[in-house]
Amino acid sequence: MRRLLMSALLLIPAAACASNEALEPDPAGALNHYSETGRASYYSSQLHGRRTASGAIYDQTRLTAAHPSLPFGTLVCVTNRQNQQSVMVEINDRGPYSGKRVIDLSLRAAKEIGMTRAGTVRVDIETCEES
Secondary structure, X not given: OHHHHHHHHHHHHHHHHHXXXXXXXXXXXXXXXXXXXXXXXXXXXXXXXXXXXXXXXXXXXXXXXXXXXXXXXXXXEEEEOOOOOEEXXXXXXXXXXXXXXXEEXXXXXHHHOOOOOOOOEEEEEEEXXXX
């Protein structure tokens, strides 16, 4: 029984590390492909002009977003699942840290996908190429 318990304890950290591998960039810093579905929210206007985790100043008129782990500078396409409107944003901040949200959009990005009235919506997130 003790051997079984020790084996289980050794597997838990290994499983936790394996689940994070998809978010790690390759050594060159490029992210090949990433996709995720979850809830999106958007920044309060009160944060306009404050510094983000990347050091950039948050500008509610730019197409930017916060994500918990994607590398800064990553371009992602965010699609509102209710109306299929999509926007390309650059990750320049960390978060969101409340609820079960997966991304926090700038006010402009939220307007582009028609989510400002709802406040939060389900979205698909994928890495995308700049056009």
